Amino acid sequence: MALRMSSLFVRTQKEDPVGAEVASHKLLHRAGYIRRSAPGIYTWLPLGLAVLGKIEAIVREEMALAGSQEVHFPGLLPADPYKKSGRWEAFGPDLFHLKDRRENDYILAPTHEEVFTLLVKDLYSSYKDLPLSIYQIQTKYRDEARPRAGLLRGREFIMKDAYSFDIDDAGLDASYEAMRVAYLRAFARLGLPCLPVKATPGAMGGSGTEEFIYPSEVGEDTFVKSPGGYAANVEAVTSIVPEAIPYSQSPAAHVEDTPDTPTIETLVAAANASHPRSDREWTAADTLKNVVCAVTHPDGTREIIVIGLPGDREVDLDRAAGTGMLGDGEVDLEAATAEDLAAHPELVKGYIGPGNSLDAPVLGRESPSKIRYLLDPRVVDGTRWITGANEPGRHVFDLVAGRDFTADGTIEAAQVVLGDPAPDGSGPLELARGVEIGQIFKLGRKYAESLDFKVLDQNGKATTVTMGSYGLGVTRVMACIAEEYHSENGLLWPQHLAPADVHITVAGKGEEIAQAAEKMTTELEAEGISVLLDDRNKVSPGFKFADAELIGIPTVIVVGRGLADGVVEVRDRLAGEKSDQPVAEVVPATVARVREAYAKAAAAADAAISADQNA
């Protein structure tokens, strides 16, 4: 049955939603696809559901091809398994939780690793049962601090989440690869450019992980890529660590008055004036900057730490927080406040340093301050630094790492900058922004261990199962498609994802025009082509055209005055073309074109896989 604008539950809006900044948010609202119900929580109107259904169908097909079977878990879950795995704590305030009438703890599931593990544990007991891959398309809940950009970051959203169970690492590798292929195929069919980038496991735990990034300026994720094909998110980029330098020839460390050096630039200038190096000039990269930060751990405790890094680098708080080097679970990292500094008088603002010799450390767990001190990996043993002497107006020169100071560990906290070398040597890094539309994890045995899931192996020995977890943000993908496919005046869907295949506009008065449009609708539907028919009586053609542009079905047929001459106007909005076509030809031509578009989208999956394998 055709959708009819006269009865369709949609009212296009002239105004953008309050605070909307990105096109998908504005247009999905204005075109009547979604409607905000609460911050980060949306209601789906018929047009929105139609597109969502097409996206889900493609994801389902690719999951089936990858051998994954569909199941469906509750959204409301008992908290106990999440307490066992540690994620009840690790998710922190992002977790919606509640009690039932008997005062038992429940959560609204943010992701389902624990209960998938328990279900399979419940039913399977032997290596013969494995491998297994199961998935669901399900509503997830995360109480984001800053829900934003409509469907891009919501608090209630739809995810496809899959989980694999294998007896050994080789099995996990194969399961992971099958899912990776399914993702590349699915995003290709969905018309979304996408880049698999190396990532860090974060709160999920496990070994290898990749994010699938839709490159876009509206994204919150910064990632890097090199001309040679390296791609990673900034958390996962590893710095090229120089070799340690022998320091037997290095001059001894010594403290000097450094008046009027409030910035790194002035300090460097003063150093070049008073202590010229023989080999080259001092630069900001020779100074060791020590930044005081506050870590909030999942259990709510707040820890003051100091991060030391070359003075030509800025600290990237998000990157540092995402490395997993600050503690278990998801941590928050922020610059220390004035109160934090006041509580630590040993930290002399502007002159903080690790201490002037190994014997008198000022930073580090072993020092009197007990403050954890983490270093950028570039600060290898033997490197020689100018840094604060922990006294106002004084710096220490020729302080040598390993000889004069050590730290509690390293951390990749420095902002990755344009031109940094790719870790694999494939060239200088470029920075790009994007939206994470999927992430796949080799979880390994973390969840199976915490929930004690073992099966008997070939020798009859109980063996812990190894797992993978594979998320794909279905509603977020829809927002990204809207980002990728829109015009100035509205959405502009890929043909195979539009809420209807064809938009027919009755643009003119008179029974004849209306009847011709109805006849065309019936004929198209008989061929399996879906139609949105704008049959509204008292709406001007101008308004109808504007609505059609906003709603964004790429094929528009305008039945109007041309009918007297036996023609209708066919608009191919994706190609930006329009032409008059004889009425007799328009139905078969449209059927052919729509079918071709579907076939092309399906074929895109194969092309994406060969491209990836060639790369």
Next chain:
Amino acid sequence: MALRMSSLFVRTQKEDPVGAEVASHKLLHRAGYIRRSAPGIYTWLPLGLAVLGKIEAIVREEMALAGSQEVHFPGLLPADPYKKSGRWEAFGPDLFHLKDRRENDYILAPTHEEVFTLLVKDLYSSYKDLPLSIYQIQTKYRDEARPRAGLLRGREFIMKDAYSFDIDDAGLDASYEAMRVAYLRAFARLGLPCLPVKATPGAMGGSGTEEFIYPSEVGEDTFVKSPGGYAANVEAVTSIVPEAIPYSQSPAAHVEDTPDTPTIETLVAAANASHPRSDREWTAADTLKNVVCAVTHPDGTREIIVIGLPGDREVDLDRAAGTGMLGDGEVDLEAATAEDLAAHPELVKGYIGPGNSLDAPVLGRESPSKIRYLLDPRVVDGTRWITGANEPGRHVFDLVAGRDFTADGTIEAAQVVLGDPAPDGSGPLELARGVEIGQIFKLGRKYAESLDFKVLDQNGKATTVTMGSYGLGVTRVMACIAEEYHSENGLLWPQHLAPADVHITVAGKGEEIAQAAEKMTTELEAEGISVLLDDRNKVSPGFKFADAELIGIPTVIVVGRGLADGVVEVRDRLAGEKSDQPVAEVVPATVARVREAYAKAAAAADAAISADQNA
């Protein structure tokens, strides 16, 4: 792609789940369709999802035919609209509620009247926009005190809920009727016997309402029907109220000692001995029994009331609670406890009465006790009673309603019993049990008023919209289908609802047998017939047959030793027949039979409608 038992995520179970009492609960668990995740909360395995998908597809088709458009609301909703409508209170402890990180109140939606109203209010403003019917198939949450019987009464379940919006009562009547037809059609297509019965609106508010009852002994709802076609749930049955009787000739009330009359039987015997009536014997129906009950209102307050009814009747607490006569919202009603009675010394256990004359009432809001007193509607003015005299060992005789005592109102609190007359005169009532699988409501203007939803009418005047609400329990329907269709050994689905159309069992060793089964599978699938192929290698035919019986696909093809003679065994489990069929004929015959079953199920909808209209 065929489902294959060798890889399908299912493990049939020998044991019933702990505490399971009904067949659907036992069998859906044992056959691997669902798995309990928490009390009243289930996970869906692949076979379960397959059947659920077929049920949902039928419901969607019938909603579309009825002109209802699909939308989708969040499960997590802001509490504010429910506070405005009063249901934040009215739902009481059945409502799951929580706070987000900003301490705002949210609920897990038990039903969506409020937010549907707000959405339409947000988009529509004129009578020209109406009528509108929109629906969703969505997860609902109710924190039932006693989740039971698997999917029959869960805490997380799937409902189809639809809402209609009209400008006037005639519009609401038409919307309601369209939905009523859709329900009758849907249940007919789903193979479920179903009876629309009159019901009471309860906490929903509004005027007319009907429940759709699947008659079954496992149901929690008692309903009544008459030979003449009357059907109602017991809450909605109204007693036939006799005409008031003139009491000028009645003897005066008088109190007597009634020793040794601890029961109504002994009291009646004593009355016939000491005070014989001239016209007939006294019976239990001449005694007025006064039952002390405690009402718990939605706001938690507890009220002691007394219900007076003929001594041959028992109080039906559920019926009385469901009438809406005890107060606004959902109330709990229970027998008064010993503590309640101790707190009211004026209530003399075994001898409670309304008082011995109009001038000295003991019960009623106007009496010194202030205890609300409600009467069975049969206690009309002029009826003459033996009842307690509020003194130990004494009763009052010839106490006449209207002359000697009055009450604060009437209540339909008496148990409806077999043989009671149907209110419409269509004969004696029979009692039956059933499961409520749907309920439709003429809500009227209650929600639109509390949320201030008005549109401009034809005269440009702001007019409150009138609404209907229409629920259908999708997961509960699946349980009922399993109740209706099963054998001793397992589920036995209607052909068109089975998780696959055909179950092929490889029952024998050897490449030839396996290959023949594979070929048959491929040929059936080419015709659009779905197959579950039991291709397991190391499982005996006996186990395979048992699993096939448990899983319940009605058409089973056994490929085994007969193959050498060119035959396979075809089992039609619904008909209870099996026969050997030549291999060459089995595919076309099966295709024809399956297609016929689908066509027959679709045709059942039309038959149901004509039957209802003839009735």
